[in-house]
Amino acid sequence: MAELALDHPVQRPSRWIAGWRRGGPKLWIGATLVGVLVLVALLAPLIAPHNPIEQDLMSAQLPPAWTDGGEPAYLFGTDSLGRCVLSRLIYSARTAVAVALIAASLAAAIGIAFGLLAGSFGGWIDQLTSRLIDVWMAFPPVLLSIVLAAVIGAGLTSVITAIVVVDWTRFARVVRAETLVQLQRDYAAAARVIGLSRGKILRLEILPNLVPLVVTLLSVEMGIAILVEVILSFVGISVTGDTPTWGGMIAEGRQIVYQAPWIMALPIGCIISSVIGFNLLGDGLRTVLDPVQRR
Amino acid sequence: MRWGEIIRRLVLIPPTLVGVAVIVFVLLRVVPGDPIAMMIPPGASPADIDRLRAFYGLDQSIPQQFITWSGQALSGHFGRSISLHQQVFELVLARLPATLELALLATLIAVVLGLIAALIGTQVRGRRAEWLVDGGVGILLSIPDFLWALILLLLFGVLVPLLPISGRIDPEIDVSFHSNFYLIESLLTARFDVASALLHHMILPALALALPFAALLARVLKTSLAEAEDQDYAQVARARGFSRPKILLREVFPNALIPTVALGGVQVTLLLGGTVLVERIFSYEGIGNMAIDAVINRDFPLIQGLILTFAVLFIAINLAVDLLVTLLDPRLRHG
Numbered sequence: 001m002a003e004l005a006l007d008h009p010v011q012r013p014s015r016w017i018a019g020w021r022r023g024g025p026k027l028w029i030g031a032t033l034v035g036v037l038v039l040v041a042l043l044a045p046l047i048a049p050h051n052p053i054e055q056d057l058m059s060a061q062l063p064p065a066w067t068d069g070g071e072p073a074y075l076f077g078t079d080s081l082g083r084c085v086l087s088r089l090i091y092s093a094r095t096a097v098a099v100a101l102i103a104a105s106l107a108a109a110i111g112i113a114f115g116l117l118a119g120s121f122g123g124w125i126d127q128l129t130s131r132l133i134d135v136w137m138a139f140p141p142v143l144l145s146i147v148l149a150a151v152i153g154a155g156l157t158s159v160i161t162a163i164v165v166v167d168w169t170r171f172a173r174v175v176r177a178e179t180l181v182q183l184q185r186d187y188a189a190a191a192r193v194i195g196l197s198r199g200k201i202l203r204l205e206i207l208p209n210l211v212p213l214v215v216t217l218l219s220v221e222m223g224i225a226i227l228v229e230v231i232l233s234f235v236g237i238s239v240t241g242d243t244p245t246w247g248g249m250i251a252e253g254r255q256i257v258y259q260a261p262w263i264m265a266l267p268i269g270c271i272i273s274s275v276i277g278f279n280l281l282g283d284g285l286r287t288v289l290d291p292v293q294r295r
Numbered sequence: 296m297r298w299g300e301i302i303r304r305l306v307l308i309p310p311t312l313v314g315v316a317v318i319v320f321v322l323l324r325v326v327p328g329d330p331i332a333m334m335i336p337p338g339a340s341p342a343d344i345d346r347l348r349a350f351y352g353l354d355q356s357i358p359q360q361f362i363t364w365s366g367q368a369l370s371g372h373f374g375r376s377i378s379l380h381q382q383v384f385e386l387v388l389a390r391l392p393a394t395l396e397l398a399l400l401a402t403l404i405a406v407v408l409g410l411i412a413a414l415i416g417t418q419v420r421g422r423r424a425e426w427l428v429d430g431g432v433g434i435l436l437s438i439p440d441f442l443w444a445l446i447l448l449l450l451f452g453v454l455v456p457l458l459p460i461s462g463r464i465d466p467e468i469d470v471s472f473h474s475n476f477y478l479i480e481s482l483l484t485a486r487f488d489v490a491s492a493l494l495h496h497m498i499l500p501a502l503a504l505a506l507p508f509a510a511l512l513a514r515v516l517k518t519s520l521a522e523a524e525d526q527d528y529a530q531v532a533r534a535r536g537f538s539r540p541k542i543l544l545r546e547v548f549p550n551a552l553i554p555t556v557a558l559g560g561v562q563v564t565l566l567l568g569g570t571v572l573v574e575r576i577f578s579y580e581g582i583g584n585m586a587i588d589a590v591i592n593r594d595f596p597l598i599q600g601l602i603l604t605f606a607v608l609f610i611a612i613n614l615a616v617d618l619l620v621t622l623l624d625p626r627l628r629h630g
Contacts, residue, residue, distance in 0.1 A: 134307065135314035138606040140568035143586050147598060150590045151322055227439055231572060234441075235587055250445060254576070257460075261453050268445050272438055279437045 027284025030219075033277025040090055041097035048087040049075070052244045056082035061260050079249070079263050080256055088244040089270055095238075095245050096274060098156065099229040100222040103163035107225075108218050110164065111171020112210075118172070119179025120202055129172065136169045145228050149237045159238050163228050170224075171217055178213055182206050212289035219282030223275040230271055246271050301617060308610055315606045316365065316599070323595045324357050351377065351596075364599075373603075374596030378589070383600035387582060391604065392475035393463055394574065394581030398567050400478070400497055401504035405566070408505065409512030409559075416517040417524075417543070428517075435510035440569040444503035444576045451499060459496050461578035468492055500577045504566050512559045519551035526550070553624050560616025564609045 040047065050073075060082040065075045076085040118129035145162040152158035182188060183206065191201045232238040233247030246267035253264030348354045351374075352363055364374065373383040416428040438446075452460035459465070464477065470489055474480050478497070481489040523529060524547050532542045571583035578584070582601055589597040 131307075131310070131314070134311050135318065138311055138315050138609050139602065140571060140605040140609070142568055142571045143583075143590075143602060143605060146571070146587060146590050147319070147322065147602070150593075151325070223437075227442075231441065234572075235575070236591070254448075257449070257453050261449055264445065265449055268442060268449070272442060275439075275442075276434075276437050 022288055024284065024287065026280045027288065030277050030280030030282070030284050033273055034281050037093055037274050037277060038097055041093040044090050044094055048084075048090045049073070050084035050087040052083065052087040052091040053242050054083060058082065061256070063260070064262055076266055077260070077262060079252060080260070085249075085263060085266060088249060089246070089266055091244045092246045092249065092267065093270070095156070095233075095243060096226045096229060099159055099163065100225045100278070103160040103167075103225040103228075104218055104221040106160065106164045107167045107221060108171050108214060111168040111173075112175050112214060114168065114172040115175025116179055116202055116206070119176040120183065120198065120206070126176075129176065133169045133173055136166075139166075141166050142228075142231060146232065146235055146237065149232050154237060154239065156239055159229055159232055162232065163225050166228075167221060167224065170221060171214070174213060174217060175210060178210055179206055182209050212286055215289055216282045216286040219278050219285060223278030223282075226271065226274050226278070298621070301614070301621065304614060304617065308614075311610060312603070312606060313365075316368075316603060317361065319599050319602050320361050320364070321357065323598060324360070351375070368603075373600040376589075376594055376597040378592040378594040378597070383596050386585070386597065387600050387604050389475055390580060390582045390585050393477070393579065394567075394570050394583060396476060396478045397497055397501055397574070397579065397581060398504070398563075398570060400494075401501040401508070401566055402563060404501055404505035405508035405512060408509035409516060412509065412513035413516035413520060414543075416513065417520045420521065428513075432510045432513050432517075435506050436514065438507065440504045440507055440566070441572040441576060443506050444500060444573045447499045447503050448576060458499055460499065463496055463580050464489075464493055465496075496577075496579070500570075500573045500579055503573050503576075504569050508559075508562055508566050511562055512555060515558045516551060516555045519554045520547055523547040523551045549623075553620060556616065556623060557620045560619065561613065563612050563616070567608055567612070568605070 056078070059071065059074070059078055061080055062071055062074050062078040062082075063069050064077045065072050074084050074086070076089065079085055079088070114129050114132075118126040145166045148162035148165055149158050152161055179202075188201060188205055191205050196204070229238060229245065230247035230250070233245035234251045236248075236251060238245055238247060249267040250264050253260065253267070257264055345354070352360055355363070367374065371384060373387075375381065376383050376386055379386060412428060412432060416425060416432075419425045419428065448460050451457045468489065470481075470486070472480055478490060478493045481487075481493060520543070524543075529542055529546050532546050533539075537545075570581060571586055573579070574581045574583040575587050582604060586598065586601045588594075589601060
């Protein structure tokens with residue numbers, strides 16, 4: 001019998017394929033956009049036609065190659081210092097991806113820890129966390145991250161710190177609420193009845209049930225982290241002057257928007273496609289991972 | 296939200312504000328940069344520097360500075376701006392109306408657009424066009440206000456130069472105002488040419504703030520309308536032969552409004568927070584733009600004052616929304 005069962009396994013598509021299908025167009029459009037972004041960031045030195053910080057004042061503010069006066073060597077033209085816009089766009093993706101991955105993961109880790117503690121222990125720990133979240137909610141998030149980044153000083157670390165400090169509450173709030181809900185469920189009660197410790201219940205029972213929620217939040221948070229980095233570099237307090245960033249390009253483009261509107265338009269396009277990519281990916285993953293919809 | 300809950304929230308306001316003040320205060324004082332160093336001319340004597348530091352109270356310990364500051368803050372003195380050499384309270388008061396007018400106009404636009412989109416979406420429910428409405432709302436929602444600001448600036452300021460892209464009013468218009476609520480004042484005193492000039496400057500930033508908010512309102516309202524339409528009272532009204540628009544307006548809409556106000560109201564705080572960058576992008580002279588300058592200039596007293604102003608506004612809006620929901624929902628009123 002055992003052999004029979006092995007010879008003729010139940011015909012069903014693998015979990016991956018089934019999940020991919022259930023995610024629908026949202027999942028694959030999102031995954032494609034995010035995938036392209038990550039690839040561009042990884043392969044930047046290989047695919048960028050020029051050095052992004054190399055100046056060529058003789059060919060400053062060239063329009064895109066397909067318009068009058070454009071040069072084929074500079075597909076998207078050059079900025080006011082004669083730097084290749086396409087290469088700057090490509091290298092900016094590196095900052096964006098680095099910030100998205102690191103900042104969002106750290107914010108998630110801290111937020112989940114606080115949320116789980118508050119949700120499962122209750123009492124003064126919950127009170128303290130909730131008050132802390134209240135105080136955080138009273139801050140204008142954009143202004144807080146600007147103040148933080150300015151206080152810590154320019155650099156990637158300061159941008160990431162600013163995002164983590166501002167955004168951990170997004171995770172903490174949701175995880176706390178969801179932990180409270182899950183602990184009320186029968187399976188959590190059953191785990192208590194069979195004598196599992198609180199730590200074990202959290203790790204073995206509650207945490208796996210939080211995964212769909214957290215993955216969705218994480219994906220959306222990566223999009224938010226990219227936006228915050230753009231904001232900080234637009235204001236001029238992100239990474240140092242030489243490193244190209246989309247926000248920095250927008251700020252430079254804003255100065256000469258009437259003469260060279262494409263310098264501002266192109267990074268905006270990149271940002272929108274990245275953010276929509278992360279949002280769609282999050283939406284798609286939620287459908288795939290949600291245990292209720294999976295059945 | 297019952298009345299008891301609202302009282303509890305009122306009681307929690309002072310500690311929340313103190314928390315905000317403490318965090319900002321400590322944060323700003325662990326900065327490595329020295330605001331005094333930026334103000335002094337080269338060659339100032341150490342004695343001069345010390346005098347300046349003492350003048351701004353920066354020579355005392357952090358807890359001591361906080362006690363001094365909060366004591367003065369309670370009597371309405373939030374210190375002197377280091378970069379603008381004026382009282383913070385007066386500076387904020389002079390700029391706040393510009394931001395409030397912008398936020399108000401944006402909310403108004405958002406409510407109108409959101410309402411229209413939700414009603415259209417409900418009318419075409421189950422048809423192909425519903426997909427179009429949902430998709431449009433989804434795109435509006437996933438692009439944040441400051442990106443809309445940049446897009447609108449490019450579209451209607453540069454490509455099709457219909458509207459001005461910076462400032463609050465044309466510099467050549469020279470009119471005196473009694474208050475800093477320029478738009479409201481010019482409307483009340485029937486100076487419509489001035490009001491129209493102001494609106495020309497406000498429409499792009501307001502629209503940028505309004506679009507994501509409108510999309511959110513549309514989404515929540517459309518879902519609530521769909522739910523309310525399936526409820527018994529709506530079925531009964533249909534059975535009694537009332538027309539669909541009448542049912543929508545008289546029976547369904549008031550009930551669908553409650554979750555919309557509850558969820559949408561909280562988003563007003565996000566809209567207000569969004570003014571910081573949108574004002575910057577359009578060089579609009581509100582408190583958001585001022586805040587970024589204050590950060591760049593390391594103007595501690597001004598940053599503190601501005602963040603506290605935002606915090607008070609946020610808390611007030613949240614409370615107002617809770618009150619409104621309690622008033623709208625008969626179940627909670629007698630709860």
